[in-house]
Structures are given as C-alpha cells and as structure tokens.
Amino acid sequence: MTPIAQFLELNRNLIQFFYGLVFFSLGLTTALQSRSYSRLELARSLKWLAVFGLIHGLCEWGELLILLQSANLNLETIFFWPAVQLLALGASFAALFMFGVSLTIRDLKRRWLYAIPASIFVLWGTTVYGVLLPAIQDQEVWRNIGNALARYFLSLPGGLLSALALHQYTRREIAPLNAPHIVRSLHTVKWILLAYALLSGLVPPPAPFFPANWLNTQSFFQLVQIPVHILRSVLGLSLAVFVIRSLEIFDVEYARRLETIEQEQILSIERGRIARELHDGALQAVYTAGLLVESAVSLSPPASPLAERLDSAISALDGAIQNIRRNLVEMTTNVENQPFNMSLRSLIQEIHLSGRVHVYLKSTLPEDFTLPAPCNAHVQAIVRDALVNVIRHANASQAEVLVSRQGSSLALCVEDDGCGMPANVRPGYGLRNISDRARLLGGQLKIASMPGKGVLLQIVFPWEEN
Numbered sequence: 001m002t003p004i005a006q007f008l009e010l011n012r013n014l015i016q017f018f019y020g021l022v023f024f025s026l027g028l029t030t031a032l033q034s035r036s037y038s039r040l041e042l043a044r045s046l047k048w049l050a051v052f053g054l055i056h057g058l059c060e061w062g063e064l065l066i067l068l069q070s071a072n073l074n075l076e077t078i079f080f081w082p083a084v085q086l087l088a089l090g091a092s093f094a095a096l097f098m099f100g101v102s103l104t105i106r107d108l109k110r111r112w113l114y115a116i117p118a119s120i121f122v123l124w125g126t127t128v129y130g131v132l133l134p135a136i137q138d139q140e141v142w143r144n145i146g147n148a149l150a151r152y153f154l155s156l157p158g159g160l161l162s163a164l165a166l167h168q169y170t171r172r173e174i175a176p177l178n179a180p181h182i183v184r185s186l187h188t189v190k191w192i193l194l195a196y197a198l199l200s201g202l203v204p205p206p207a208p209f210f211p212a213n214w215l216n217t218q219s220f221f222q223l224v225q226i227p228v229h230i231l232r233s234v235l236g237l238s239l240a241v242f243v244i245r246s247l248e249i250f251d252v253e254y255a256r257r258l259e260t261i262e263q264e265q266i267l268s269i270e271r272g273r274i275a276r277e278l279h280d281g282a283l284q285a286v287y288t289a290g291l292l293v294e295s296a297v298s299l300s301p302p303a304s305p306l307a308e309r310l311d312s313a314i315s316a317l318d319g320a321i322q323n324i325r326r327n328l329v330e331m332t333t334n335v336e337n338q339p340f341n342m343s344l345r346s347l348i349q350e351i352h353l354s355g356r357v358h359v360y361l362k363s364t365l366p367e368d369f370t371l372p373a374p375c376n377a378h379v380q381a382i383v384r385d386a387l388v389n390v391i392r393h394a395n396a397s398q399a400e401v402l403v404s405r406q407g408s409s410l411a412l413c414v415e416d417d418g419c420g421m422p423a424n425v426r427p428g429y430g431l432r433n434i435s436d437r438a439r440l441l442g443g444q445l446k447i448a449s450m451p452g453k454g455v456l457l458q459i460v461f462p463w464e465e466n
Contacts, residue, residue, distance in 0.1 A: 012227065015233065018233055019236065022233050023052075026053035028053070042169065045102035052099065055092035058088065066081050083129070091121070093158055094118070094120070094158070100160075101165075103169045117158065124146075127149065148205065148216075151202070159196050159197025159198075163190045166186060167187070177249070186242075192239045199231055199235065204216055286324065340376065357397065359399050362400060362403070363402070365405060379441075390418065393418075398417055402415070408462060409461060409462050411459070412459045415456045419454075420452055421455055438459045441459070445457075
C-alpha cells in the first residue's frame with residue numbers, strides 16, 4: 001500500500017464526514033437559492049436536486065455515526081439504524097432520478113413519468129426489506145446487497161438521465177437566452193453528473209453477485225489506490241460550485257423579463273402619445289376641414305359640378321375621420337368589456353412580480369365595475385409604472401394596490417415597504433408619465449415617502465357613473 005493510500009485509509013472517517021458535508025451543502029445551497037417566480041422548468045426541478053443532496057449528506061453522516069457508536073449500541077439499535085440509513089440512501093438516489101425526470105417533462109401529459117423512479121424505489125424497498133431481509137442472516141451482507149441494488153437501479157439510471165436531460169434542456173431553453181457563461185456551467189454540471197452516475201452507480205460495496213463481486217469499492221481501491229469516496233467527494237464539491245454558478249440564470253431571466261416589461265411600457269406610452277396627438281391634432285383638423293367644406297356646399301349652386309366635388313370631398317373627409325377613430329381604438333388598450341378589478345389582476349399577473357416583490361390587490365369596487373377604455377388604459381399604465389419603480393428602486397418585499405370609491409371620485413394607491421425615496425430626488429421618466437396620466441384623468445397626484453418606510457403613491461380622480 002502506498003503512503004498516500006495508507007494515509008487515506010487511516011483518515012477514512014474524516015473523508016466520509018467531508019463527503020457528507022459536501023452533499024449536504026449542495027442540497028442546502030440549492031434549496032436556499034430556489035426561484036419560485038421563475039418560469040423556467042429548471043427552477044421546479046432543482047428541488048429534487050436539493051432533496052438528493054440533503055438526504056445523501058445526512059445518509060453518509062448517519063453511516064459514520066453508526067460506525068463510531070457501534071461499540072455503545074445494543075443489538076436492536078445496531079440493526080435498526082443501519083436499516084434506516086439504507087432506506088435514506090435509496091431515497092436520495094430516487095430524488096436524483098426525479099431530477100432527471102422533471103427536466104424531461106415538458107407538458108402535463110407526461111407527468112406520468114414521475115411514476116417510473118417512484119415505482120423503482122418501491123420495488124427496490126419491497127425486495128430489500130420484504131424479500132432479502134428475512135432470507136439473509138448476515139446483516140452486513142444484506143446491507144451491501146441493498147446498497148448495490150440501490151446504486152444499480154436508482155443511482156446509475158438517475159445520474160445518466162439527469163446528465164442527458166440537463167444537456168437537452170440547456171440546449172433547448174438556456175442557450176437561446178444568450179448567456180454563454182451559464183451555458184458552460186450547466187454543461188460542466190452535466191459532465192459531473194455523468195461521472196457521478198458511473199462512480200456511484202457502478203462501484204457499490206462488495207456483494208455476492210455480478211458485477212458487485214468484481215467491481216466494488218475494495219477492488220476499485222486496489223486498482224487506483226484512492227477510495228471511491230474521495231472521488232465522489234470531489235465530484236460533489238464540483239457539482240455544488242457549478243450548480244451555484246448556474247443559478248445566475250434566474251437573475252438573467254428576471255432581467256430579461258423586466259426589460260420586456262419596460263419595452264412594452266415604452267411602446268404603450270408611445271402609442272398613447274400618438275393617440276393623443278391624433279385626437280387633439282389630426283382628427284380635429286380633419287373635422288374642421290369637413291365643416292368648412294360643408295359650409296362651402298351651401299354656397300355652391302345645387303346639382304352643379306362644384307357641388308358634386310364638394311360632396312365627394314365631404315365623403316372622403318368622413319372616411320378619413322372614421323379611419324383615424326379606428327386607429328385610435330386600436331392604439332388604446334382593449335379593455336372596454338373587461339371589469340376593472342380583473343384588468344388590474346391581469347396586469348399584476350403579467351408583471352409576475354410575486355417571487356421577488358409580492359403584489360396584492362385590495363379593491364372595494366364591485367367585481368363588475370368597469371371604466372371607459374381611455375381611463376382604464378391610463379390607470380393600468382400608472383399602476384405598471386409604479387410597480388416597475390418599486391421593483392427597480394424600492395428594494396421592497398411587498399407592495400399593495402388599493403382602489404376605493406370616495407364620493408364622486410376614485411382613489412388609487414400603490415404602497416410598498418421598501419427603502420423610500422431619497423431627499424431631493426429628481427423625477428424620472430416613470431414618475432413624469434404617472435404625473436401626465438394623472439393630469440389627463442383630471443386627478444391629483446400625491447407622493448409620500450419616509451426613508452426606510454416605503455413610498456405611498458396616491459391618485460384621486462373624479463368619476464361619476466352615468
């Protein structure tokens with residue numbers, strides 16, 4: 001035995017502790033870094049990787065604890081806790097299998113695929129605990145057989161499927177986001193999962209059947225003079241590092257979604273500006289021209305060529321007015337038939353801030369209450385601008401949109417629990433747009449802010465039902 005191999009063998013307990021620590025850290029960091037607001041399927045799939053890391057780390061620590069305390073345990077305890085530890089080992093590999101299946105599922109019709117790892121886990125548990133346990137007297141032999149079967153039927157296919165599914169998912173969903181450094185990290189995770197599938201799934205403890213009696217932890221150590229736990233620990237540490245680096249994809253996704261919202265906001269503002277200019281300028285000018293032509297008709301001789309041409313001009317001007325009005329309708333938000341509360345809920349759902357900033361709607365208006373399309377468009381644009389400012393500048397955890405009736409007026413409030421506005425802040429594009437739209441509604445805008453206590457934005461505008 002080489003000095004390095006002898007050193008590693010003598011420090012086997014320390015190595016096993018580090019092995020458990022690596023995988024427990026992988027599970028803990030992955031769980032803490034989950035992104036519930038993300039629309040990427042990877043965000044939902046990572047929970048299975050977190051479960052795998054947590055259970056696998058605890059499983060390895062449990063085995064080390066059993067080994068260290070074996071002299072102080074009675075026979076019943078010596079039998080019970082190793083059986084629990086083996087069950088946890090199989091559960092951890094099943095979670096890894098679930099991770100690969102979760103990345104494979106692309107629609108609800110394929111949810112049945114989750115039954116595959118669950119069925120294999122149940123079959124493994126039934127075989128190991130229901131069939132082999134009563135038939136095998138030697139507990140160590142029974143544990144080695146159960147361990148080997150778990151690795152062959154859960155760890156090996158689970159790791160291989162996870163690597164393949166992650167490769168396909170990265171190429172299909174992550175590469176189009178144009179984040180090459182994250183793509184490289186995910187590809188590295190793929191290769192680590194592949195290596196772990198081979199080292200974990202094909203190198204079990206010695207068991208009295210092929211291939212466990214030929215390739216196992218002892219023969220592997222004799223061949224390479226390095227315990228397989230060392231290599232698995234290195235893979236686990238590498239997996240944790242590159243998974244954490246890959247989690248940056250959720251920040252990239254969030255930034256892209258916010259950029260899309262802002263682009264839609266700018267387009268909406270521009271459409272509103274053009275619509276106002278068409279209404280206040282071109283439409284009024286065409287309408288005035290029509291009145292002048294109509295007055296000229298009354299001065300022209302009846303049934304004369306001039307009268308016929310003036311009638312044609314009036315028809316053309318009427319057509320132009322209808323076209324402008326149709327364009328105005330198309331350029332404003334099409335919410336005439338949508339209840340007011342429903343339109344605000346749709347806006348909040350569209351912004352999809354519930355993961356980073358929880359947005360709540362509190363409205364005392366009836367569910368069938370509606371506003372005219374121009375007013376509704378202004379209110380939605382104000383709420384959108386206010387929420388975008390909250391997410392970009394407030395560092396808030398939640399915001400409330402409150403709508404209520406105050407006599408012959410409607411009150412709209414957007415309040416957050418963020419850091420507040422700094423003193424002498426210069427109004428940006430969003431606040432100027434909110435102010436302009438409040439003026440168009442005929443309302444009054446009030447902004448109250450105290451450092452560390454958030455911002456209250458309130459608009460009260462007149463509204464009387466016809």
